[in-house]
Structures are given as C-alpha cells and as structure tokens.
Amino acid sequence: MSGLPPYATTGQRxxxxxxxxICGLIFFFxxxxxxxxxxxxxxxxxFFTFTPEMLSFDPAGYSTKHYEDFFxxxxxxxxxxxxxxxxxVATLLSVSLGTLAAIGLSQSHVPFRRAIMAILxxxxxxxxxxxxTGMYFFYSNPYIPTPFxxxxxxxxxTGTYLGxxxxxxxxxxxxxxxxxxxxxxxxDNSLTRAAANMGAGPVxxxxxxxxxxxxxxxxxxxxxxxxxxxxxxxxVLFVGSAxxxxxxxxxxxxxxxxxxxxxxxxxxxxxxxxxxxxxxxEMLRRxxxxxxxxxxx
Amino acid sequence: xxxxxIAADGRPLKASLNRALRRQKLRALALIAPLLxxxxxxxxxxxxxxxxRSVQNEIVxxxxxxTVVALDGWDAESDDAPGEEVFAAxxxxxALAVEYKSHTRLGSRLNYETTGIAxxxxxxxxxVSKFDTDVYTEAFQAADPSYADPAQWAEWMADxxxxxxxxxxxxxxxxxxxxxxEAEGDVxxxxxxxxxxxxxxxxxxxxxxxxxxxxxxSDIAPVSLQQQFGDIDDKWLDPNxxxxxxxxxxxxxxxxxxxSVDLMKGASGVEARPENEQIYITLFIRTMIMSLxxxxxCVLLGYPIAWLLANxxxxxxxxxxxxxxxxxxxxxxxxxxxxxxxxxxxxxxxDVLVWIGLVADDNRLELINxxxxxxxxxxxxxxxxxxxxxxxxxxxxxxxxxxxxxxxGATDWTAFWRVYFPQSVPGIGAGCILVFILAIGxxxxxxxxxxxxxxxxxNRIAYHISSSLNWxxxxxxxxxxxxxxxxxxxxxxxxxxxxNVKLGG
Numbered sequence: 001m002s003g004l005p006p007y008a009t010t011g012q013r014x015x016x017x018x019x020x021x022i023c024g025l026i027f028f029f030x031x032x033x034x035x036x037x038x039x040x041x042x043x044x045x046x047f048f049t050f051t052p053e054m055l056s057f058d059p060a061g062y063s064t065k066h067y068e069d070f071f072x073x074x075x076x077x078x079x080x081x082x083x084x085x086x087x088x089v090a091t092l093l094s095v096s097l098g099t100l101a102a103i104g105l106s107q108s109h110v111p112f113r114r115a116i117m118a119i120l121x122x123x124x125x126x127x128x129x130x131x132x133t134g135m136y137f138f139y140s141n142p143y144i145p146t147p148f149x150x151x152x153x154x155x156x157x158t159g160t161y162l163g164x165x166x167x168x169x170x171x172x173x174x175x176x177x178x179x180x181x182x183x184x185x186x187x188d189n190s191l192t193r194a195a196a197n198m199g200a201g202p203v204x205x206x207x208x209x210x211x212x213x214x215x216x217x218x219x220x221x222x223x224x225x226x227x228x229x230x231x232x233x234x235x236v237l238f239v240g241s242a243x244x245x246x247x248x249x250x251x252x253x254x255x256x257x258x259x260x261x262x263x264x265x266x267x268x269x270x271x272x273x274x275x276x277x278x279x280x281x282e283m284l285r286r287x288x289x290x291x292x293x294x295x296x297x
Numbered sequence: 298x299x300x301x302x303i304a305a306d307g308r309p310l311k312a313s314l315n316r317a318l319r320r321q322k323l324r325a326l327a328l329i330a331p332l333l334x335x336x337x338x339x340x341x342x343x344x345x346x347x348x349x350r351s352v353q354n355e356i357v358x359x360x361x362x363x364t365v366v367a368l369d370g371w372d373a374e375s376d377d378a379p380g381e382e383v384f385a386a387x388x389x390x391x392a393l394a395v396e397y398k399s400h401t402r403l404g405s406r407l408n409y410e411t412t413g414i415a416x417x418x419x420x421x422x423x424x425v426s427k428f429d430t431d432v433y434t435e436a437f438q439a440a441d442p443s444y445a446d447p448a449q450w451a452e453w454m455a456d457x458x459x460x461x462x463x464x465x466x467x468x469x470x471x472x473x474x475x476x477x478x479e480a481e482g483d484v485x486x487x488x489x490x491x492x493x494x495x496x497x498x499x500x501x502x503x504x505x506x507x508x509x510x511x512x513x514x515s516d517i518a519p520v521s522l523q524q525q526f527g528d529i530d531d532k533w534l535d536p537n538x539x540x541x542x543x544x545x546x547x548x549x550x551x552x553x554x555x556x557s558v559d560l561m562k563g564a565s566g567v568e569a570r571p572e573n574e575q576i577y578i579t580l581f582i583r584t585m586i587m588s589l590x591x592x593x594x595c596v597l598l599g600y601p602i603a604w605l606l607a608n609x610x611x612x613x614x615x616x617x618x619x620x621x622x623x624x625x626x627x628x629x630x631x632x633x634x635x636x637x638x639x640x641x642x643x644x645x646x647x648d649v650l651v652w653i654g655l656v657a658d659d660n661r662l663e664l665i666n667x668x669x670x671x672x673x674x675x676x677x678x679x680x681x682x683x684x685x686x687x688x689x690x691x692x693x694x695x696x697x698x699x700x701x702x703x704x705x706g707a708t709d710w711t712a713f714w715r716v717y718f719p720q721s722v723p724g725i726g727a728g729c730i731l732v733f734i735l736a737i738g739x740x741x742x743x744x745x746x747x748x749x750x751x752x753x754x755x756n757r758i759a760y761h762i763s764s765s766l767n768w769x770x771x772x773x774x775x776x777x778x779x780x781x782x783x784x785x786x787x788x789x790x791x792x793x794x795x796x797n798v799k800l801g802g
Contacts, residue, residue, distance in 0.1 A: 030680060101331070138347075277626055
C-alpha cells in the first residue's frame with residue numbers, strides 16, 4: 001500500500017501526507033523521551049534542562065562528570081555489582097528449567113497442557129505488586145505449610161541473595177517458555193528420531209541436534225529473562241534488603257527522594273545496553289527464520 | 298472376533314502402543330516437573346499465602362484467648378459493658394500479653410476498626426501490673442507460707458487431683474509458666490507466681506473449690522477488675538470497644554474485604570464507613586478510569602503506527618520497527634526518569650512551550666505529580682504492547698481485500714471502515730486487554746510521577762505493606778486486584794490464546 005497512485009485526488013494526497021506526519025509525531029513520542037536523556041547526561045551543570053551553553057554547542061557546557069560520579073560513587077557501584085550478581089544467576093536458573101519444560105510442553109501428548117501453560121505464564125500476568133506482596137509474606141516466614149502441618153525452616157529468605165534470585169528466576173520463566181515454545185513450533189521431530197536411529201543417546205541428541213536448532217529461541221528467552229531481572233525493582237524492594245540493592249532500586253530511590261543527575265548517566269548506559277540487546281535479539285530472530293527456511297516442516 | 302494384531306515382541310499391538318504413549322506422557326511430564334514445582338513453590342504458594350492472609354484473623358483469639366471465650370456470654374446488643382468475669386479474663390490475658398509484647402500489635406490491629414484502641418491497649422499494658430490484686434497475693438501468703446514457695450506451687454500444679462479442683466488456677470499457672478520460660482528465660486519452679494495467678498486462685502476459692510492448704514477467703518475484700526480497668530480509662534466501660542473485640546474474635550474475618558470496599562462490620566451487621574474514611578472505592582474507580590484512558594490513548598496512537606508498519610515495504614517496516622522495539626527494550630526506570638525530567642515545571646517540555654510562546658513563563662503547565670503525568674508516562678511505556686499484537690494481526694490481512702472494496706466503488710473511508718477495520722478488531726482486543734492488564738497493576742511509574750492524585754490501587758497496597766503495616770488490608774486489596782486481572786487473563790486466553798503471546802515481533 002505504499003506510494004500514492006497517480007490518479008489520487010487532492011483530498012487523498014492531503015490525507016496521505018498528513019497521515020505520515022501523524023505517524024512521524026507518534027514515532028517522535030516513542031523515541032524522543034529516550035533520546036533526550038542522552039545529551040542531558042553530558043550536562044556540565046546539575047540541571048535537567050538544556051543550558052544556553054549546551055544549546056550553542058559550547059564544549060564548556062558539556063562534561064562527563066555524571067559518568068565519573070557513577071563510576072566512583074560506592075552506592076552506585078554496589079548497586080551495579082549486585083545487579084550483575086543477581087541477574088545472570090536468575091537467568092541461568094530460568095533458562096535451564098524453562099528450556100526443559102518447553103521441550104516437554106512441545107511434545108504431542110501432554111496431559112493438562114493448557115493448565116500447566118497458564119501456571120507457567122502467570123508470573124508475567126500477575127501484577128508485580130501482588131507477586132511482591134506474596135513473596136514478601138511467604139519468604140519472610142520460616143514455615144512451609146504442608147497438608148500434614150507446618151515444616152519449620154532454620155532460615156528465612158527475605159533479605160537474602162537466594163531469595164531475590166529465586167524471585168527473579170520465577171519472573172523470568174514466562175519469557176523463556178514463550179520464546180522457546182515458539183522456536184519449537186517449527187522443530188522437526190524426525191531429526192531427533194534420526195539421531196536416535198544413528199545410535200545417539202537422549203543427552204547426545206539434545207546437545208548436538210536439538211539444542212543448536214532451538215538456540216536462538218533459548219538465547220532470546222534468556223535475554224528477556226536477564227533484562228527482566230536486571231530491570232526489576234518492585235519485587236527486589238520487598239524481598240531484598242539493603243545488601244541486595246540493585247541498579248533499578250538505586251534509581252528508584254534516587255528518583256523518589258531527589259533527582260541526582262547521575263541517574264541520567266546511568267540511564268544513558270542502560271539505553272546503550274538495551275540497544276545492544278535489541279540487535280542481538282534481532283540477529284537471532286533472523287538466524288532462526290533462516291534456519292527454519294531450510295528445515296522441512 | 299479377529300485375532301489381535303501382535304507387535305514384534307509378541308504383545309498385542311494396542312497394549313504396546315498404549316504403553317509407548319504412557320511412557321511418552323511420563324517423559325514429557327518429567328521434563329516439565331522441575332519447573333512446575335519451582336513455580337509452584339516460589340510463586341504460586343506465595344500468592345496463595347497472600348490470599349489466605351486477607352481473611353486470616355488469629356491475633357485476637359491468640360492474644361486474648363480467655364477474654365474471647367468469656368465474651369461469648371455477653372450480649373453485643375446491650376448498652377452495658379461486660380461483667381466481672383470478662384474483665385477477670387482480660388486481666389490474665391493482658392498480663393500475659395504484656396510480657397510477650399503482643400498487646401500493642403493487637404491494639405494496632407483493632408485500631409484499624411475502631412480508632413483509639415491502640416492507645417487504650419498501650420496505656421493498659423503499662424498499668425496492668427500495678428493493679429490492686431496484690432491484696433490476694435499477700436492474703437494467701439500470710440495465711441500459709443507454702444503459697445509463697447515456687448517449688449510447692451510447681452508440685453501442686455503437677456498433681457492431677459489438685460488441678461482438677463482448681464481449673465482456673467491450673468490453666469492460668471500453665472500459661473504463666475510458659476511465659477516465664479519463653480519471655481523471661483527463667484524456670485517456673487524458682488519464681489514466685491505473679492499476682493494474676495493468685496487472682497485465679499481466689500476465683501477458684503470463691504467458686505467453692507477445695508484449696509491445697511485451706512485458706513478462709515471470705516475475709517479478703519474482693520477487688521473489682523472492672524473497676525480497675527475503668528480506672529485506667531473509662532473507654533473499657535464503653536460497650537463499643539467490646540463490640541469490636543467480639544466482632545473480630547473469630548479466626549477468619551471478612552473485615553479486611555469489607556474495609557477495602559469502604560464498608561465495616563458494625564454492631565448490627567455491615568454498614569458504610571464514615572464519609573471521611575471512604576477512599577478505596579474512589580481509588581478502584583480511579584485506577585479503572587486511568588487504565589482505560591491509557592488503553593484508549595494506546596489504541597489511538599498505536600493503530601496508525603501498526604497500520605503503517607504492516608503496509609510498508611518489509612525493509613522500511615523493519616527499520617521503523619526498531620523505533621517501537623527500542624522503547625520496549627529500554628528499562629522502565631530509564632523511561633520513567635526521562636518523563637520525570639521532561640515533564641517538570643522547569644523541564645524540557647515546559648521550556649519549549651515557553652520558548653515558542655504558547656505558555657507564559659510564570660504560568661508553566663503542571664504536567665507531573667498528577668494524573669496527566671501518569672497517563673502520559675504510562676501511555677509511552679505501554680504503547681509497544683499495543684503496537685506489537687496489532688501489527689501481527691494486521692500483517693495477516695491481505696491488502697487485496699482493500700483493493701477489491703475500492704474497485705467495487707467504495708470510498709477510502711468505507712473500504713477501511715467496512716472491510717479493513719473489522720478484520721483488525723482481534724488485534725485491538727488483544728492489545729487492549731494486554732495494556733489494561735499491565736496498566737491496572739502498575740506501581741513504579743504512578744509512584745514516581747503520579748503525586749497524590751495520580752496513584753493507583755497498587756500504590757496503596759505498597760503503602761499498607763511498608764508504612765501502615767496493615768497487611769491484612771493490603772492482602773485483601775491485592776486479592777481484589779488479582780481477581781480483576783485473572784478475569785481479564787481468562788478473557789485474553791479465550792480470545793487470543795495464551796500460547797500465542799509473541800515477544801518482539
């Protein structure tokens with residue numbers, strides 16, 4: 001539908017161009033807020049607006065002092081370290097369990113498939129505040145209720161590294177399930193049968209035949225799980241303690257109490273991270289499409 | 298009857314096939330099981346725990362067990378405070394609760410229902426050990442020194458025949474001994490019982506029980522516990538306080554749920570809360586209206602974009618898609634801080650408006666810390682969740698339909714409205730439910746840009762968990778919110794199918 005036919009009327013032409021302008025404005029609305037952050041993070045002043053020096057492109061108006069603050073301030077560094085400690089472990093946990101389950105779910109005869117799927121996807125649907133509330137109550141309680149009475153644990157999970165990792169892994173699982181299941185839809189099961197025919201055991205078949213083919217889905221699911229944990233703040237606020245303070249947590253408290261310009265520097269770094277992730281996912285998607293093109297299904 | 302077909306191993310083929318199928322099912326379940334167990338333990342059980350907390354109400358019965366039993370005989374409709382036996386029970390319960398420091402928790406719990414109870418309990422907790430009941434202690438110890446001997450007490454209380462004669466004393470002594478071990482870390486056999494144990498002994502004696510060492514109790518002037526409590530604060534003689542305790546005595550309550558819809562349990566059933574305490578219905582309605590506005594804004598802005606992306610050449614569309622996916626991948630806090638920076642009174646948007654001359658410098662727009670701020674920021678955050686499902690539905694509508702409609706004489710508008718739009722409705726539905734589900738539970742963005750007027754029900758839940766500590770109410774509000782979301786989720790599953798959720802194009 002692109003392009004105007006040569007016989008278009010003036011009205012049609014006017015609408016065609018105004019429609020493009022409207023779309024342009026909406027794209028501007030989508031992207032501008034993120035992009036405005038980047039130049040502002042180089043502000044030499046502690047302001048959140050463009051100073052006259054910045055507008056006249058005076059080098060004195062720009063500085064990297066907010067970045068220096070981020071890399072030298074112990075609060076921010078601790079938060080960064082915690083984020084980098086929590087997200088990969090949570091991702092590993094959700095990817096390993098999620099991939100196995102997705103393979104199980106993709107087989108032809110699974111009893112209660114819909115119900116299981118609904119339970120596994122639920123962490124994505126349940127509002128975060130409710131997940132956080134539930135986990136806060138449950139993890140701070142050393143009792144595990146069973147039909148035979150309560151089992152008392154010698155520890156509680158609130159305020160521990162393990163508690164936050166488990167909570168984040170649960171939140172990341174739906175993404176792994178969704179992406180891996182989507183990759184498995186086009187998976188040709190005769191390949192695993194062929195491998196078995198050639199004498200490969202189930203483990204060997206999985207790692208040398210199935211895994212390379214579904215890898216794009218697994219990796220993009222993992223990236224989703226990673227970004228979920230890396231970006232998550234509500235649950236960590238409730239389940240974690242000051243020792244598990246993550247980057248989003250530090251940003252959240254910073255934004256709530258007083259806006260420090262360092263937040264803009266952090267935001268810019270995170271934008272760079274998301275651009276990188278976006279390209280990886282896009283590449284994986286293309287690779288997966290290409291692979292699926294040659295896989296008979 | 299034909300012979301059953303036999304498989305290579307000599308079994309009937311049907312049985313062999315069934316066995317293979319069963320094995321396949323088990324293998325699939327074995328692959329799913331670890332994750333399912335993980336999710337059940339780390340996610341579903343916490344949610345169930347929260348749901349349970351919204352009706353759980355053990356604190357009154359646990360803290361004041363005797364009072365609750367004694368209150369059974371009191372008529373809540375009466376205008377008089379309960380009788381002496383209820384106050385006697387309250388005396389023992391309070392004396393024990395003070396040592397466990399649980400009376401202040403109970404006070405703040407009941408304060409949610411009737412204001413003033415928290416301070417009443419705190420005040421009474423300080424004074425309950427100074428009651429005049431020491432006259433009983435002195436009288437018993439004066440009558441026979443064995444009453445002052447802790448070891449003798451322990452011996453009596455281990456003797457079943459004495460226990461049977463002194464039911465109130467035995468029961469009180471047991472809880473006293475438990476408290477001495479748990480709260481004080483002492484040994485009951487080495488501690489002289491406290492005044493309230495002697496009070497219990499006096500009660501048994503006046504009931505005609507045979508004491509281990511006979512004492513003539515008729516000489517002791519009785520101490521009215523009702524009066525003792527009344528001396529602390531005459532609120533104790535107010536039947537309203539007692540009605541509240543009686544109303545919240547059962548282990549389970551619908552009180553939190555009533556509270557979350559601005560109702561309360563009165564003496565004569567459910568009644569509305571006072572006007573100035575009604576906030577939750579307003580908050581639920583506001584959450585709904587704001588989520589609907591955000592959803593509407595997303596349709597309005599998302600539809601043209603999805604249409605453009607679905608109808609452009611693939612190369613251009615993929616390029617423009619990045620503009621949708623980049624915000625989708627960008628951290629929520631980055632986007633919220635962007636809006637916080639942009640929308641401030643001294644922020645970029647106001648600066649630009651002043652510079653253009655649309656707004657006077659001394660009359661800058663208030664775009665943040667109100668509903669406008671929340672709606673703008675959340676529309677931006679949720680817009681990709683509208684565009685992506687819309688796009689995937691529009692991609693499947695063949696462009697030839699529009700051309701066919703036009704060649705049959707339809708105008709552009711008719712062709713769009715009668716042919717294209719109806720086919721894109723499933724996409725609108727999917728996007729709307731998704732955006733609405735996500736919007737209704739949002740916490741971070743309203744908290745940061747919503748001020749007091751632009752917050753959602755989730756902010757109130759967080760407030761009750763971390764500030765007011767009214768966890769039962771937080772759980773009840775959470776349960777209501779969860780129910781709304783679950784109903785929408787079910788609708789979404791019916792319309793779209795949960796396995797059809799796609800991420801990132």
